[in-house]
Amino acid sequence: MSDWIAIGISVLAFAFSLFSFIRSSALIKGQVEMQIREMISSARWRFSDLSIQLADEENNTTLAASTMAALEDVLNAYDEACAKYIDNKVDRERFKKLYTNEIRNLVEDENTKKYYVMPQSRFQATVKVYREWNNLE
Numbered sequence: 701m702s703d704w705i706a707i708g709i710s711v712l713a714f715a716f717s718l719f720s721f722i723r724s725s726a727l728i729k730g731q732v733e734m735q736i737r738e739m740i741s742s743a744r745w746r747f748s749d750l751s752i753q754l755a756d757e758e759n760n761t762t763l764a765a766s767t768m769a770a771l772e773d774v775l776n777a778y779d780e781a782c783a784k785y786i787d788n789k790v791d792r793e794r795f796k797k798l799y800t801n802e803i804r805n806l807v808e809d810e811n812t813k814k815y816y817v818m819p820q821s822r823f824q825a826t827v828k829v830y831r832e833w834n835n836l837e
Contacts, residue, residue, distance in 0.1 A: 729789065729790055729791055732784055732789050732790055733790050733791065733794070733795070736777075736780070736781040736784060736790065739777045739780065739781070740774070740777045740778060740781060742777075743770070743773040743774040743776070743777040744774055744777075746770045746773065747767065747770040747771050747773065747774050750763065750766055750767040750770045751767055751770075753767075754767045771812070775806070775812065775815055775823055775826070776823075778799075778802070778803060778806060778823070778826050779822075779823040779824075779825045779826045780825075781795075781799065782803070782825035782826045782828065782829040783825040785799075785825075785829055786825055786828060786829065796833060800833055803826060803829060803830050803833070804830065804833075804834065806826065807826065807827070807830045816830070
């Protein structure tokens with residue numbers, strides 16, 4: 701009889717551990733998603749701010765270089781986000797809903813599409829996700 705009690709306790713402990721693991725995994729994905737949004741928002745804000753300054757000042761090569769670096773930060777932020785999507789570190793369905801239009805706009809925009817020309821693109825994760833979502837392969 702005591703063996704059955706021990707087995708029952710073990711099964712309950714295992715079930716609780718499994719439940720805790722699944723719950724913590726969901727929390728971790730949620731934290732990653734929040735970090736992604738913050739990283740993208742911060743990079744976009746910096747780029748927008750510098751773009752506005754550049755529009756006000758002509759022939760400022762330092763500001764132009766800073767603006768281009770800020771644009772690359774934006775592209776890097778999206779690429780990092782796409783890498784997390786590829787690695788299943790985020791809720792894939794929610795990620796797709798949130799970022800489909802943003803990623804399509806980046807890849808197809810006249811000002812940024814040159815960064816996504818394959819095979820030399822440094823933003824391979826973004827291109828991979830874009831192609832997956834747009835059935836280009």
